Amino acid sequence: MASVPIVASALKTRLLVAAIDFGTTFSGYAYSFLSDFKTDPLKIHTQNWTTGSHSAHGMSLKTSTCVLFNEKREFHSFGFEAEDVYTALAVEDQHHEWYYFKQFKMYLYQNKDLRRETVLYDDKGNTMPAIEVFAAGIGYLKDKVIESISKRQTEITPNDIHWVLTVPAIWDDSAKQFMREAAVYAGIDTNHLSLALEPEAASLFCKYLPVEKIIGVDGAPKIASFAPGKKYLVLDAGGGTVDITVHETQEDGTVREIYKANGGPWGGVTIDEAFLKLLDDIAGRDTMEVFMNEYKEDHLSLVRDFELKKKTFGPELGDSKIQFRMPINIHVAYSVVNGQDFRQSFMMNQDLKGDVTFTGDKLRVKPKQVLDLFQTTCVEIINHLKDILSKPEVAGVEAILMVGGFSESNMLQHYVKSSFPNLFVIIPEEAGLAVLKGAVIFGHNPNAIISRRCKLTYGVKMYRTFEPGVHPPSKKVMRGGEAKCQGCFDVHVTTNEEVVLGQIFETHSYCPIVASAKAVGVKIYTSTKAKPLYVDEPECTFLGEIDVDLSHIRDNFKDKKILVHMKYGGTELGVEAKVVKTGEILKTTLNCLG
Structure with a gap:
């Protein structure tokens, strides 16, 4: 699925931004009206959840990420309610035919062969399509937003709402596409939907906080850490993953990413x-x-x-x-x-x-x-932080901003502070809600992150003219009477390259191999290497294919030459193709899910 570009001018007409934070352990929603955002960006509405009938602990800022379906695989409940209903069924030994899914978001990070047909296993080994399970949870939270808005007796309609769905920055493109399609399956219009990278959202939220809400571990205010020209590392420690980015605040208040997003499965x-x-x-x-x-x-x-x-x-x-x-x-x-x-x-x-x-x-x-209990996880996080902070690109970082539910852990805070005594360690008052509220701010102002770093090298599989002594003989094939080298990696954008929001990379041209071709499939690959030569190298992974329809072009195959360029700098990869001879922009779909 090609990404849908969302520009600030289009968002001005939307009266409300609603964000859904679909987490590994806990999920929630937040929203704000455009009129409120203009006067007070932090006037954001959230939901307090009752922790359930089997707990005496009262209220929670988020609800548990659990989905329950009945015997007919029909959605029944979500969150603490799903936990309690399923538990009550189990007490009566009536739960065997029900489908109960909990803490399943990590599967999108762990599964490197994600498909639309991918299934999830519940606690008893029963399966359901993963996209239905995710869509049920997203749909429930979407309906709760609409219900909350209607109680305020506003005249907001679905077309007035822009939705933002949070995703880890370390996710690959297939996982991002999966979440977008799950949201569409849940009834959200793809043209009214943006994906927000979780550490970026948290960073935006903290930039708006007053001094008394930004407190260092030593008790001193650290609002100066977000002044123009300051560099800081964002440590988003959630339930499943730890997401890390490094930002620099610009003179106009926008933020640029100075080191590519990274992290690992070291969550709470x-x-x-x-x-x-x-x-x-x-x-x-x-x-x-x-x-x-x-x-x-x-x-x-x-x-x-x-x-x-x-x-x-x-x-x-x-x-x-x-x-x-x-x-x-x-x-x-x-x-x-x-x-x-x-x-x-x-x-x-x-x-x-x-x-x-x-x-x-x-x-x-x-x-x-x-x-x-904490040592292995905390040491993994600290070692990774030390590796990042040793990079020359991040020289001058003055602070570590800790957000996400796991950042509320006193133990993790101690590990970070004691390991980096020369850096300010900042934990906002609402560390667990920073991502969610920041996603609302991102929805109102998506241009606040002006540049990002590519996590991977992106390119296209192509044939090149075979050069003896340069190309391996095993890759030599004959096409149209010419010797070609197959499986070459044509690089479009390089790992850790800085990309400005909306930047269009150098256009590359491609031709069908045969004159009778009515379509061309442009296969896109990624690599952890900066300059891969061939797509079958161990560091390379097939990402997806762009199917370009050429059936209406009846000239010879050289007139069917197409130009392909990638747009990377937003939270999702965009791809565009056009016919050289006519200049016609062709319909393209990047399918990362097979």
């Missing part, structure tokens, strides 16, 4: 996984499997409790053991699996004796074991 869920691994070590994997499957209500409560508690853990845990609630049904599950009492058996475990104890229904562990 890795801490949850480490905690569950600790419980596996204590009770046994088989016991925890029974507990999770047979006592879903207790398991949900356990996970929710830890989600809240993990943000409070810091480096100074003292000498006293840390306490967690241990549902009694873990003991029951242990007895079912092992045929003996859990507490007595545990007391005989020499590997854990002294490190882990029980008091009533409370599990108590030594502080070191809590620190160990």
Whole structure:
């Protein structure tokens, strides 16, 4: 799918911008009216969510990313409601024919062969098309926005709304296209939709915050970090991924990216996984499997409790053991699996004796074991930050801006501050909402990010005239009576190259191989190398194909020469082709999903 260019002038006529942050662990929405944005860009409406009937913790700024479908695969509920309904069904042993999906966004990052037909597996191994699951969640949040707007008795119509969907900056083009198509499947007009890169959105939000809302870890205001000419690194630590970009503020208040977006799968869920691994070590994997499957209500409560508690853990845990609630049904599950009492058996475990104890229904562990839950993930993040900050392109960076839900973790904040004592470490008051609110600001002002860095090299597969001694003999083929080298990588844009918003790269020309061709398929490849020679090199990946219709051009094949240029600088790749002889702009579709 070719990207749809959205320009600021078109947005001026839209009366409202609504953003959907579809996260790995939590999701939410926000919106603002154009009239409010002009007077106060931070007047953004968000939703407070009730955490569910099985939790006593009240309200949350986002809801859980869970989707529930009934036995007929019809959408039933989303978020905390889906968790509670499914748990209630499980208590009555009526959940087996239902479809329950949770924390599935990471699949788009991990799957390097994404297709429209890709399926997701629920907690019982049942499958549904991934695009239907994503679309159900997006559609639910879209409907909640419209419902919220209607309660304000405004006269806003769907055509007045511009939608913004957040995506990690480290995602590839196929994942971005998948999310756009899922949003369209959910009923959002593609012409009224933009994708916002998550760390960019957070950066825009923080630029608007007053001094008292931008506080360094040492307690001192750091608003000067966003003054013109300042360079700062954005660390967007979410549930699934950590997204990192480096920005420089310009004199006119716009932002340019000075180092390509990067990151990895080091989000907050890795801490949850480490905690569950600790419980596996204590009770046994088989016991925890029974507990999770047979006592879903207790398991949900356990996970929710830890989600809240993990943000409070810091480096100074003292000498006293840390306490967690241990549902009694873990003991029951242990007895079912092992045929003996859990507490007595545990007391005989020499590997854990002294490190882990029980008091009533409370599990108590030594502080070191809590620190160990965070160590692997935090060290990965710090090592990656050190690598980036060693690059000559980012010399002069003065601050690290921490946003995203995982950035609210005291432990992660400690690791970052202690590892970079010479940099300001900034955590906005609403770190978990920075991306969501920033996406609304981006929707009103998409030209605020004036340049970006290409993550990859982009090019086209083509034939070149075969040159003995230059091209490998294995790639020599005869086409039209001429010796050609097949599979050459024709570079259009190079990795880490700075691209100004809307910039059109040098146009490249291509001809069909045969005179009778009624169409030409331009195959686009990416590479992590700056100057790949052939598309079959290990660093190269097929991205997608542009199908150009030439059936209405009846001249010889040389008159069917086409010009192809790429437009990169927005959040999505744009491609355009035209016929050289006529100057006609041809309909093109870049399909990254097979």
